[in-house]
Amino acid sequence: MAxxxxxxxxxxAAAGILVALVALNTxxxxxLRGARLDVTAERLYSVSPGVRDLVRSLPExxxxxxxxxxxxxxxxxxxxxxxxxxxxxxEEIVGMSDGMLELRxxxxxxxxxxxxxARADGISPRTLDASxxxxxxxxxxxxxxxxxxxxxWLDLSQExxxxxxxxxxxxxxxxxxxxxxxxxxxxxxxxxxxxxxxASQGGKQVLLQQLDLLFDIVRIDRAKPEIPxxxxxxxxxxxxxxxxxxxxxxxxxxxxxxxxxVFADPWCEADxxxxxxxxxxxxxxxxxxxxxLLAQWGVDIAKDYAVADLGFATRIMYRTQGGQVMExxxxxxxxxxxxxxxxxDPAMSALxxxxxxxxxxxxxxxxxxxxxxxxxxSTKEVQMVQTMKLGFFGEVDRLVRDFKSEGKPVDIAVRIxxxxxxxxxxxxxxxxxxxxxxxxxxxxxxxDDENWTGLDQTTGTLRTTGDNGAFVTALLEQATxxxxxxxxxxxxxxxxPFERVEAMRKDAxxxxxxxxxxxxxxxxxxxMRINQLQRERxxxxxxxxxxxxxxxxxxxxxxxxxxxxxxxxxxxREVQRSLRADIERTGTRLMVLNVIAWPLAVAMFSTVWxxxxxxxxxxxxxxxxxxxxxx
Numbered sequence: 052m053a054x055x056x057x058x059x060x061x062x063x064a065a066a067g068i069l070v071a072l073v074a075l076n077t078x079x080x081x082x083l084r085g086a087r088l089d090v091t092a093e094r095l096y097s098v099s100p101g102v103r104d105l106v107r108s109l110p111e112x113x114x115x116x117x118x119x120x121x122x123x124x125x126x127x128x129x130x131x132x133x134x135x136x137x138x139x140x141x142e143e144i145v146g147m148s149d150g151m152l153e154l155r156x157x158x159x160x161x162x163x164x165x166x167x168x169a170r171a172d173g174i175s176p177r178t179l180d181a182s183x184x185x186x187x188x189x190x191x192x193x194x195x196x197x198x199x200x201x202x203x204w205l206d207l208s209q210e211x212x213x214x215x216x217x218x219x220x221x222x223x224x225x226x227x228x229x230x231x232x233x234x235x236x237x238x239x240x241x242x243x244x245x246x247x248x249x250a251s252q253g254g255k256q257v258l259l260q261q262l263d264l265l266f267d268i269v270r271i272d273r274a275k276p277e278i279p280x281x282x283x284x285x286x287x288x289x290x291x292x293x294x295x296x297x298x299x300x301x302x303x304x305x306x307x308x309x310x311x312x313v314f315a316d317p318w319c320e321a322d323x324x325x326x327x328x329x330x331x332x333x334x335x336x337x338x339x340x341x342x343x344l345l346a347q348w349g350v351d352i353a354k355d356y357a358v359a360d361l362g363f364a365t366r367i368m369y370r371t372q373g374g375q376v377m378e379x380x381x382x383x384x385x386x387x388x389x390x391x392x393x394x395x396d397p398a399m400s401a402l403x404x405x406x407x408x409x410x411x412x413x414x415x416x417x418x419x420x421x422x423x424x425x426x427x428x429s430t431k432e433v434q435m436v437q438t439m440k441l442g443f444f445g446e447v448d449r450l451v452r453d454f455k456s457e458g459k460p461v462d463i464a465v466r467i468x469x470x471x472x473x474x475x476x477x478x479x480x481x482x483x484x485x486x487x488x489x490x491x492x493x494x495x496x497x498x499d500d501e502n503w504t505g506l507d508q509t510t511g512t513l514r515t516t517g518d519n520g521a522f523v524t525a526l527l528e529q530a531t532x533x534x535x536x537x538x539x540x541x542x543x544x545x546x547x548p549f550e551r552v553e554a555m556r557k558d559a560x561x562x563x564x565x566x567x568x569x570x571x572x573x574x575x576x577x578x579m580r581i582n583q584l585q586r587e588r589x590x591x592x593x594x595x596x597x598x599x600x601x602x603x604x605x606x607x608x609x610x611x612x613x614x615x616x617x618x619x620x621x622x623x624r625e626v627q628r629s630l631r632a633d634i635e636r637t638g639t640r641l642m643v644l645n646v647i648a649w650p651l652a653v654a655m656f657s658t659v660w661x662x663x664x665x666x667x668x669x670x671x672x673x674x675x676x677x678x679x680x681x682x
Contacts, residue, residue, distance in 0.1 A: 102218055106148035111195035113225040114153040115217075117141055118169045121158050123179065123186045133207045134188055140213065141190075152221070159187050175203035192217070194224030209514065223264045230531035232262070233278045235271040235297070236288035238322050242500065257504045258520050266527060276300040284310040284530035289319050289495040290341050298342045299475050305348070306473045306485040310530030312523075314495040315339035317354045318409040318438040321499035336409060336438065339495075343474040348467050349419025352411040352493050357438050358461060359383050359450055362430025363391060365406070369447045382434070382450050383441055384408050386517070387463075393426050396466075398525040406502045406517040409441050411493030412461035420469060421487060427464035432456045464492040490526055498523070 106113075119134045138156060145154045159169040166187070170176070174189040192200045200220035205213070240259050262268050269279055276297040278285060285304050290297075290313070305311050318336035319325065325335040338354045345351055359382035369379045385407045392399040405427065412435060415423045434454055440446075467489040473482045496502055503519035 102144060102214065103147045105218060106144060106152045106221065109148075109151040109221070109225040111225070112151050112153055113195075113221055114155060114193045115141060115145075115221075116155045116157055116172065116191045116193070118157050118159050118172075118174045118187050118189050118191075120160065120185070120187045122160070123184055124188070127179075127186075129207060130186070130188065133205070133210065136210070137188075137190075137205055137213065141217075144217070161185060172199065173201040173203055177204065190217075192220040192224050196224070198224045200224050219261065219264060229265065229267040230284075230527075231267040231269060231279060231282045232527055232531065233271050233282040233285045234262075234268050234288075235273060235276065235286070235290070235301075237273065237291045237293070238289050238319070238495065238498075256498070257500050258498050258523060261520055261524070262527070265524060266531070271300075273297045278304060282309075284312065284527055286527070287311070287313045287315075288498065289314060289316055289322060289337070290339050291322075291324075291337055293340065293342075295342075298344065301341075302344055302347070302474050303483075305344070305487060305489060306471060306483050308485045308488055310488045310490075312490045312492075312526050312530065313341075314492045314498065315341060315345075315352060315411070316409070316493065316495035317352060317411040318357050318441055319495045320408055320441075321496045321501070336441065338438070346416065347471055347474045348487060348489060348491070349416055349421035349469075349471070350423060350465065350467065350491065351414050351416050353414075353435070354411075355438055356412070356435045357383055357409045357441060358385070358412050358429055358463065359434045359436045359454060360385055360429040361432040361451075361454060361456070363387050367447070379447055379451065381447050382454060383436065385410065385429075387427055387429075391428050391430065391463075393424070393428075396424075396426055398522070398529055399426060401525070402518040402522055404517045405519055405522060406497055407463065407494045408496035408502060409438065409494075410463050410496075413463065413465050413491060413493050414461070421471060422466075422468045423462075424466045424468075425462040425464070426466060426490070427492075428460045428462050431458050431460055433459070433461055435461075463494065464490065466490055488530075490530075 117138060119138070121131075121134075124130045124134065141154050145152045157165050157169065159166040159174070169187050169189075172191045174187050174191070176185040176187050178184070179186050188205045189201065189203050190205065191202075200223050202216060202220070209216075240255050242254060242256060259268070269282060271278060273293055274297075278300055285301070287301060290301070301311070301313075316336070317338050319338070320336045322337040325337050339352075361380065361382050363385040364380035364382045365384040365386045366378055367381045367384065369381070385405075387405045387407060389403065392402060392405075394400070412429075413423075415421075434457055436450060440450065467487050469487060470484060471487045472484050476482050497517075497519045503517040504515050
């Protein structure tokens with residue numbers, strides 16, 4: 052009887068648990084539908100903090116039309132799942148908008164009015180197969196006016212950028228006014244054709260296209276610099292060959308205390324004017340000229356030196372002087388991650404990576420009273436190199452081979468605050484004073500499309516590899532006080548290297564290049580020895596047919612040279628083989644740890660825990676029976 056009661060109780064408990072699970076899942080379906088958990092290091096798939104304020108602060112409602120042909124995409128699992136994620140993401144933003152954002156989901160069935168409506172809105176159909184099946188997956192954003200922004204095709208590979216692209220379009224159609232920003236640049240906005248890169252395209256820089264959508268950008272003529280009085284901020288890009296009126300205008304703006312953002316590059320490779328300087332392994336560059344202004348701001352940037360940083364070096368494919376193509380870390384092309392960004396600055400909080408080239412080092416001048424706070428810094432593995440080594444005579448392998456760390460990081464971007472004095476006295480000799488609000492960045496190359504964006508030739512969509520554009524947007528958002536842009540960023544594909552593997556590669560590169568240089572030195576010394584023996588012989592060493600005739604001494608020297616070369620190249624191959632072997636061993640250990648060791652550890656822990664629990668339960672049951680009295 053007791054056994055039957057125990058079985059009945061067990062059955063009822065199991066049934067109760069099953070019913071509770073079904074009820075819990077049903078409740079979660081309605082209450083937690085669309086909920087997501089983002090465990091990426093850079094929070095790549097979480098809604099940015101400023102998006103909630105953005106959609107709630109719209110002056111009038113904005114509508115998003117999401118087009119998705121469900122039936123046509125039903126047999127495409129990846130596309131179907133992506134479309135579902137997009138819809139859930141849109142519903143999540145609509146839910147936090149307090150009614151200021153509306154969502155309409157449209158299924159543009161073939162040969163229907165909704166399909167005609169989708170085509171009229173600019174949605175791009177994609178042909179699936181030879182039968183003519185057409186798939187549509189895109190969206191439009193409509194504001195209170197007739198302005199419409201469209202994403203013709205939502206590409207799966209561009210999912211990390213969905214929030215950025217959507218927020219940008221909502222801002223474009225939903226805002227009644229944009230903040231005015233003055234913009235002075237010596238670099239043309241339109242990209243010229245680059246003969247070094249036949250695949251490059253012309254047109255306006257992507258950054259300027261984005262800024263034109265988000266702000267009212269007023270271009271300043273450097274010949275007649277008239278900055279609008281109602282401008283909220285001034286941006287100066289690579290000031291070069293500026294006349295005194297332009298420098299005076301920048302100086303007066305800085306002294307007035309209004310926000311100023313300056314990009315001053317000691318070696319700007321993106322400047323088209325640099326092509327007149329000749330071509331080299333890493334191109335040529337122009338330098339900035341701010342006259343006496345930097346000294347008045349309490350900082351200095353050496354014009355003939357650039358930062359080489361092995362810690363943030365970018366991996367590139369490089370052709371050595373000997374014609375060998377190899378992957379190498381470029382010390383002067385930096386991929387700055389979170390470690391190099393000021394974590395306590397709001398403009399940097401949402402960023403993950405900045406791609407920079409041949410940057411300068413910003414140093415506080417002796418006796419300066421201004422406050423200079425770093426926004427972007429190098430690692431400790433840094434060396435200052437002459438900019439001429441980056442131009443026509445530049446060799447990446449030589450930069451790596453000759454690298455000697457100074458052991459102290461340098462600042463690349465800073466905030467300058469505190470009292471400053473005008474660099475230009477008035478007619479009575481007095482100099483105006485004010486409180487500075489300046490952001491100074493010792494690089495202008497990172498604004499160029501090539502360093503942070505690219506066009507996907509397959510999908511025709513824009514992809515980003517860094518937060519360069521988001522960095523500029525965040526600076527201007529702070530400068531103009533426009534909180535609608537707070538936290539807006541593009542989430543791209545960032546470098547996530549294995550630090551230990553990268554260290555092994557850099558160590559192997561140093562050994563390889565050092566040994567390669569030793570080999571070249573041996574060859575050069577041997578050649579000099581052959582020439583010396585030739586002179587001592589007293590003849591030309593060429594027979595009647597023009598063939599070089601070697602003396603026994605020269606022949607022996609050549610044999611020694613060949614043997615030394617063979618031995619050195621054998622050693623180089625061993626270095627490369629050891630590198631590959633070390634990397635493979637590291638990968639194998641990681642695989643064993645993640646795939647075998649950890650699951651086994653969890654399984655063993657669970658088994659031990661369940662066994663101990665079962666034994667305790669049995670022991671408790673036995674003690675209860677032992678304590679019962681027999682009638």
